[in-house]
Amino acid sequence: ASVDVGDAMDDLAEHYKAALKAENAQDFKQALEGMKTAANEAKQGTPPKLEKEAADSEKMKDYHHGLDVLIGQIDKAEQLADAGQLTQAKQAAENFKETRNTYHKKYK
Numbered sequence: 078a079s080v081d082v083g084d085a086m087d088d089l090a091e092h093y094k095a096a097l098k099a100e101n102a103q104d105f106k107q108a109l110e111g112m113k114t115a116a117n118e119a120k121q122g123t124p125p126k127l128e129k130e131a132a133d134s135e136k137m138k139d140y141h142h143g144l145d146v147l148i149g150q151i152d153k154a155e156q157l158a159d160a161g162q163l164t165q166a167k168q169a170a171e172n173f174k175e176t177r178n179t180y181h182k183k184y185k
């Protein structure tokens with residue numbers, strides 16, 4: 078069974094919306110956990126634009142790297158929420174958009 082990247086992205090976007098709307102650390106963290114699950118799922122699929130690339134091609138490696146960058150950013154935002162800094166955590170979450178835009182330009 079292969080993972081559909083578009084489906085994983087829809088999940089990612091839904092949880093991201095919830096994260097940005099969260100009014101407490103618990104809701105925020107739950108949304109971020111959902112984002113991480115979706116990002117890891119996306120890593121198991123192949124973007125339609127890269128279907129002709131070998132699994133170990135530079136482009137596939139870069140696609141995986143982009144999702145790892147996002148997962149790293151999610152972990153940092155989670156740590157801020159754990160430290161009771163929800164405002165800063167949500168600011169950190171706003172910055173996910175930069176990563177999204179960078180990789181969407183290349184592979185979406």
Ligand code: HEM
Binds near residue numbers: 083087093124140147
């Ligand atoms: C906050 C982060 C992100 C959000 C909210 C997001 C959201 C989305 C959404 C809503 C779509 C359209 C899905 C559809 O076709 O139904 C999409 C497509 C896509 N995204 Fe993301 N994305 C994010 C980050 C990333 C990153 C980091 C990468 C790659 C490293 C990526 C790669 C792609 C690709 C390849 C598609 C096209 C999938 C397809 O056509 O099947 N996205 N994304």
